[in-house]
Amino acid sequence: MSWVQQYDPLGNVFLSALVAAVPVIVLLGLLGLFHARAHVAALCGLVAALLIAVGVYGMPPLLAVAAAGYGVAFGLLPIGWIVLNAIFVFDITVHTAQFEIVKQQIAALSNDRRIQALLIAFCFGAFIEGAAGFGTPVAISAALLVALGFKPLQAAGLSLLGNTAPVAYGGLGIPLVTLAKVTGLELGTLSAMVGRQLPFFSLIVPFWLVIMLAGWRRTLEVWPACLVAGGSFALGQFLVSNYHGPWLVDIVSAVVSLLALVALMRFWQPRALWKFADEESITVSHPSRRDSIVAWMPWVLLCLFVFIWGLPEVKQGLDRVGMWRIPVPGLNNSVVRVPPVVAAPTPEEAVFELKALSATGTALLLAGIVGGLSLGVSPVNLVRLYGRTLRRVRTSLLTIAAMLALGFTSRYGGMDTTMGLAFARTGVLFPFFSPLLGWLGVALTGSDTSSNVLFGNLQRVAAERIGISPILTAAANSSGGVMGKMIDAQSIVVASVATTTTESTAADAAVSPADVLRYVFLHSLGLAILVGVLVLLQAYVVPGMIP
Numbered sequence: 154m155s156w157v158q159q160y161d162p163l164g165n166v167f168l169s170a171l172v173a174a175v176p177v178i179v180l181l182g183l184l185g186l187f188h189a190r191a192h193v194a195a196l197c198g199l200v201a202a203l204l205i206a207v208g209v210y211g212m213p214p215l216l217a218v219a220a221a222g223y224g225v226a227f228g229l230l231p232i233g234w235i236v237l238n239a240i241f242v243f244d245i246t247v248h249t250a251q252f253e254i255v256k257q258q259i260a261a262l263s264n265d266r267r268i269q270a271l272l273i274a275f276c277f278g279a280f281i282e283g284a285a286g287f288g289t290p291v292a293i294s295a296a297l298l299v300a301l302g303f304k305p306l307q308a309a310g311l312s313l314l315g316n317t318a319p320v321a322y323g324g325l326g327i328p329l330v331t332l333a334k335v336t337g338l339e340l341g342t343l344s345a346m347v348g349r350q351l352p353f354f355s356l357i358v359p360f361w362l363v364i365m366l367a368g369w370r371r372t373l374e375v376w377p378a379c380l381v382a383g384g385s386f387a388l389g390q391f392l393v394s395n396y397h398g399p400w401l402v403d404i405v406s407a408v409v410s411l412l413a414l415v416a417l418m419r420f421w422q423p424r425a426l427w428k429f430a431d432e433e434s435i436t437v438s439h440p441s442r443r444d445s446i447v448a449w450m451p452w453v454l455l456c457l458f459v460f461i462w463g464l465p466e467v468k469q470g471l472d473r474v475g476m477w478r479i480p481v482p483g484l485n486n487s488v489v490r491v492p493p494v495v496a497a498p499t500p501e502e503a504v505f506e507l508k509a510l511s512a513t514g515t516a517l518l519l520a521g522i523v524g525g526l527s528l529g530v531s532p533v534n535l536v537r538l539y540g541r542t543l544r545r546v547r548t549s550l551l552t553i554a555a556m557l558a559l560g561f562t563s564r565y566g567g568m569d570t571t572m573g574l575a576f577a578r579t580g581v582l583f584p585f586f587s588p589l590l591g592w593l594g595v596a597l598t599g600s601d602t603s604s605n606v607l608f609g610n611l612q613r614v615a616a617e618r619i620g621i622s623p624i625l626t627a628a629a630n631s632s633g634g635v636m637g638k639m640i641d642a643q644s645i646v647v648a649s650v651a652t653t654t655t656e657s658t659a660a661d662a663a664v665s666p667a668d669v670l671r672y673v674f675l676h677s678l679g680l681a682i683l684v685g686v687l688v689l690l691q692a693y694v695v696p697g698m699i700p
Contacts (some may be wrong), residue, residue, distance in 0.1 A: 154213060157489045157498070158567035160574055162210050170575035172209055173568035176202035176559055177597065180642065184667040185674075189665040192548055192648055195555035206566030217562060219484035220502070222695045226505050228554035232288055232599075234514030236549065236647050238315030239292040241542045242521040243300070243651075246451050248538055249528045252300050254440050254448035259301065262418050265427050266303070267363045267375045271382050273297050275359055276411040279386065281366070281459065282319040283403025288599075288647040289459065289513055292537030295651035300431065305664040307366060309648035310672045312360050313639040317680065318355040319403040320601050320635035321347050325463050326399030328631055332605035336613045336627050341398060345700045346628035348394025348402070350687060351635070352387035354680065355406070359383040365676065367427055374423050381417045386410035396700075404460070451524030455517065462516035476511030488565050491575070493614045501565065549650040552666070556642035560598050564607065569597050573608045575614040584692035585622050587612060587626040588684040590632020592677075595637030599644060604634045621692050622699050628676070629688045636684060639677035645669045 163169045179199030189197075199221060206212040206220075222334035246252040259269060274294050279288035291312045298308035321328055322344075329347065333340035359379040372379065389406035440448070461467055478690040498650040509515065525535045563569045576590040577583065590612065594604025612630045613623040638644055645666045652664055691698045 154216070154217055154483070155487055155489060155500070156211075156213055157491060158570070159210060160491075160494070160571045162568055165577050166522065166571065166578060170572045172205060173563070173571040175205055176563060176568070180556070180559065181670065185670050188665070188667050189459075191558050191649070192552040192555060194666075195552050195559065199555050199559045199562065202566070202568070204560040205568065206562055208366040208375070210535065210566050210568065212566045215483050216413045216487060219481055220488075220565035221558040222403070223481045223484060223503055223505060223565075224555045224558035227561065229550060230507065231512045231514055232557065232643055232647075233550045233553050234512055235289050235517065236292050236514075236553070236650055237543060237546055238514045238517035238521060239289060240296065240546060240651065241539055242455055242517055242524065243293070243449055244538055244542050245521055245525045245528065245535075246448075247300065249525075249530060251448040251451070251528060254444055255452070256301055258445060258448075263422060265375070265423050266429060267367055267371065267423070267427055268378055268414075268418065269301055269412060270298070270303075270311050270315075270362060270366055271359055271378055272411070273384055274311040274416060275362060275386075276407055278312060278315045279319040279410065280304055280407035280456070282316055282323040283325070283401070283407055287329060288644060289517070290319075291644055291647050292651045293455070295648050302429070303609065304429070305652035306668055306672055308652045309664055309669045310676075311362055311366060312651075313644060313648055313669070313673050314358065314365060314676060316499055318351050318358050319350060319407070319515055320398050320595075320638050321631040322390075322394065322402035323601065324400065325404075325465070327450060327485060328338075328601040328605055328634075329399040331602045332609045332627060332631055333696075335606055335609040336623070338613065338624060342700050343628050343631075344399040344402075344623055345395045346393050346624050347399075347632050349698050349700070350409055350632040350684065352391045352627060353687060355387040355390055355685070356380075356383040357680075358588060361676070363682075371427055374427070377421060378417060378423075382410050382414045382416040385413040392562065430688030447528065450527050451520065454520040454524045454527075458520040459513060462511065462513055468511045471511035472508060475608060477507045477509075479505045479507060484565065490567075490570075493577075494570050494611050496610070503565070546650055549646055552646050553643050556646065557599070560603075560642075563597060564603075567606060569594070570611070572597075573611050575610060576661065582689075583615055584621060584626065584629070585685040585689040587615075587629040588636075588688055589681055591630035591632070591634030592637035592681040592684075594630070595634040596641050596677075599626045599638075599641040601631055601634045601638065604637070605631055618633045622696075623694055625688065625699050629684070632688075633681055636677050636681040639673045640670060642666075645673075 161169045176198045179201045183194035203217050206217045207214050278290040278294040295308045295312040359382045386406045389409040393402045393405050481503040484503040488501040489498050491498045576586045579586045594608045612626040616623040616626040649666045
């Protein structure tokens with residue numbers, strides 16, 4: 154059975170786009186306005202997506218159900234698998250009381266909460282994004298911040314905001330590699346163009362992050378730290394993206410930023426220590442070198458395993474022995490995409506890749522096992538601890554699965570493309586809306602890579618029609634998309650899970666996905682609009698910035 158997508162079922166692209174947005178409106182409305190539980194909101198949004206796909210877009214019911222099933226599978230692996238095992242690694246460090254030593258050493262660098270937020274949410278999170286992506290940095294950074302004493306909502310919001318500028322180059326450059334493949338544009342040129350957009354925001358984000366945490370006045374007290382963290386990251390991002398390529402941008406930039414900030418802390422500290430109200434200062438102790446090595450072992454192993462697993466040679470080798478490509482029954486090559494989204498009618502592939510060995514979640518699991526054994530946890534207790542972690546996150550795994558099912562139904566039903574085409578009708582203002590299209594794509598799909606697949610070619614076609622550089626708009630899809638990472642459903646759930654599944658988090662302090670969404674939404678939209686302004690200037694005022 155073959156079905157051709159239609160992108161304007163109501164005869165008016167803007168009216169069709171409004172109807173296509175109903176599932177997202179249902180999801181976000183239930184979360185943000187009616188305070189529904191995340192899994193309930195996700196399931197209601199999924200039902201709305203199925204009804205519109207079948208009833209308005211004419212998608213055969215079996216295809217719609219198959220698309221939702223494909224989304225469920227992808228939601229559990231790799232996304233859910235990453236979340237589960239990231240929390241497992243963290244639980245091991247808490248269970249063995251080794252995190253207290255880690256906390257002491259971070260406090261030894263700076264007991265100031267603003268500096269700690271920069272170190273964890275921005276620098277460390279960017280490194281993990283560069284090596285793995287797929288929600289891993291949010292899960293780990295948010296859990297670390299909560300354990301350091303940050304409030305759950307603060308930890309979630311800061312981790313999401315910090316995980317913006319690195320996303321376009323995340324997972325060893327996969328989003329841009331995919332964008333080049335989809336658009337037929339040269340990879341090095343796309344990498345350079347994104348590297349002439351995002352560094353401005355890499356410089357801004359540390360300031361924005363501290364403002365979110367402590368306000369304007371308190372931010373001015375630590376402006377050297379914000380400038381060093383953001384400036385060093387931005388410089389590394391520009392140089393590597395323009396003169397090497399997209400593969401190591403985040404890893405190099407994050408390491409440079411982290412080292413620069415740590416070096417600054419050696420001879421500069423804020424004049425006034427800033428901490429939370431009614432908080433006692435952490436008493437800084439100096440553990441032995443051996444105790445320090447033991448305490449950091451799970452985190453060192455985590456970084457090591459994640460980095461190794463991200464290397465193309467390792468990933469390909471593991472895939473040769475532990476990957477199965479499973480065509481989705483009834484869906485694979487049954488949905489046909491048509492112009493202007495693609496150059497010619499193209500059957501949409503739907504093949505679920507079961508990567509048992511090369512999945513980032515597997516690297517996290519191995520890091521947890523090896524780290525737990527190195528800390529003296531017996532195999533039996535490791536199994537018990539893993540079971541306890543699984544019980545705590547089971548509802549969240551259901552939520553992630555339902556949200557990905559909604560996204561895949563929208564994608565294969567053509568509804569997200571309808572919304573994209575509405576953006577593309579903005580004419581000479583398209584450079585401004587181009588990043589917002591990427592922002593929408595990531596908010597809907599949860600992935601900069603998926604957004605580039607979805608809208609990359611549309612960006613190229615629209616740019617060629619209005620006579621501007623397709624390199625600019627295609628790159629803007631990825632640069633604007635990173636700001637949508639703050640509000641995509643899976644990231645919000647990951648942040649919520651990571652900040653409320655630790656034993657130290659009181660039940661009455663639990664943070665819901667709705668709380669997180671309200672906390673970060675305006676920040677996400679504001680940054681996306683700023684990207685739009687920058688791209689508009691690059692299109693008409695400073696076109697010399699386009700390679």
